[in-house]
Amino acid sequence: MTHPSSALPRETADITARRRDWLAVLARASRCDLEAVLADLPTVPGYTLLRPPESGAIMVRARAGGSGRQFNLGEASVTRCTVRLDEGTAGVAYALGRDRRHAELAAVLDALLQAASGGADLYEHHIRPLARQQQAARDLRSRQAAATKVDFFTLVRGDG
Amino acid sequence: MSQMSGLDLRQVGRGFVDPVAGAQEVFRATMSALARPGLAQAITPPGDVPEGVSPALVALLLTLADFETPLWLAPDLGDESLRAYVRFHTGVPLVDDPALAMFAASRAHGAGAVLAQLSIGEDRYPDRSATLLVDVPALTGGQGVRASGPGIRNTVTLSPAGLSTAFWQAMGENHRLYPLGVDCFLCAGHEMMGLPRSSALALMVEG
Numbered sequence: 001m002t003h004p005s006s007a008l009p010r011e012t013a014d015i016t017a018r019r020r021d022w023l024a025v026l027a028r029a030s031r032c033d034l035e036a037v038l039a040d041l042p043t044v045p046g047y048t049l050l051r052p053p054e055s056g057a058i059m060v061r062a063r064a065g066g067s068g069r070q071f072n073l074g075e076a077s078v079t080r081c082t083v084r085l086d087e088g089t090a091g092v093a094y095a096l097g098r099d100r101r102h103a104e105l106a107a108v109l110d111a112l113l114q115a116a117s118g119g120a121d122l123y124e125h126h127i128r129p130l131a132r133q134q135q136a137a138r139d140l141r142s143r144q145a146a147a148t149k150v151d152f153f154t155l156v157r158g159d160g
Numbered sequence: 161m162s163q164m165s166g167l168d169l170r171q172v173g174r175g176f177v178d179p180v181a182g183a184q185e186v187f188r189a190t191m192s193a194l195a196r197p198g199l200a201q202a203i204t205p206p207g208d209v210p211e212g213v214s215p216a217l218v219a220l221l222l223t224l225a226d227f228e229t230p231l232w233l234a235p236d237l238g239d240e241s242l243r244a245y246v247r248f249h250t251g252v253p254l255v256d257d258p259a260l261a262m263f264a265a266s267r268a269h270g271a272g273a274v275l276a277q278l279s280i281g282e283d284r285y286p287d288r289s290a291t292l293l294v295d296v297p298a299l300t301g302g303q304g305v306r307a308s309g310p311g312i313r314n315t316v317t318l319s320p321a322g323l324s325t326a327f328w329q330a331m332g333e334n335h336r337l338y339p340l341g342v343d344c345f346l347c348a349g350h351e352m353m354g355l356p357r358s359s360a361l362a363l364m365v366e367g
Contacts (some may be wrong), residue, residue, distance in 0.1 A: 054179065090170060090172075
């Protein structure tokens with residue numbers, strides 16, 4: 001499969017990459033974080049639920065060692081939502097778990113982040129700090145895990 | 161197959177306001193429609209309906225179509241917003257050839273020609289036939305047609321508007337293929353009726 005953004009003009013590809021980035025941050029954030037972001041905005045625009053939040057299951061696939069054969073790791077619950085702001089921009093969200101409110105808030109924020117005016121501000125003041133928090137938490141976890149790492153090795157057995 | 165990334169969500173409206181209940185109510189109505197051919201059934205309309213199509217036809221598509229049921233839409237039925245709408249809400253693949261479709265939707269004009277191109281199923285699997293949805297101007301006021309067969313006590317007279325003699329001839333051919341053949345739904349406004357392949361149809365002579 002070709003990369004969906006490879007055929008797009010540079011500017012669109014750039015937006016797609018940034019959007020992928022903030023969609024991941026919104027999906028990983030807690031519902032409280034997203035409520036706080038929205039509460040902080042001067043006005044919350046009206047919106048329509050094009051696809052009301054709905055939960056389902058997806059198959060999570062992985063590769064052994066990150067590069068080996070693909071296998072099914074297991075199923076995970078996912079909730080998705082699509083909204084359209086009254087001015088027309090649509091926002092989407094897919095988030096692990098079954099929190100419908102989380103998906104709705106994330107979809108609204110996705111739409112707001114795409115806005116030509118205010119989108120960049122919103123990203124700088126609210127999304128980037130969330131991204132930093134998430135990165136720090138991930139780093140901490142991987143350091144803690146790394147500290148318990150054991151290297152196994154086998155001594156060469158003698159022939160006789 | 162079309163990619164979701166190509167969808168313009170600005171053109172897309174809401175599906176059923178309550179997706180689960182809406183689809184269940186309309187599904188129940190489709191079963192009643194096929195069990196009682198020629199009897200109009202009320203449908204639950206979706207929250208938004210694309211330009212140029214009846215709410216009943218859109219409700220049937222939302223209820224019946226999914227990613228496993230290739231759909232053919234007549235070129236003169238609705239515009240790009242209908243295509244974006246059904247792809248977004250149902251994930252249905254759109255096909256250019258009616259012969260490949262499991263569902264086909266058309267205006268009254270041209271419905272007969274489409275009917276002849278649709279899959280009629282196989283002897284061992286008559287259920288693999290296509291289903292035709294026709295958007296008609298109204299379910300009454302047209303040429304009288306007498307229907308008989310399973311689900312009809314004696315006969316029933318129906319008179320959907322906008323359908324040509326050629327359409328009724330094609331429906332007659334379709335009935336003769338039984339147990340193969342296409343099942344048909346006529347849609348107008350917030351109502352639809354079923355005309356399954358099992359119904360024998362006879363055009364009534366005027367006067």
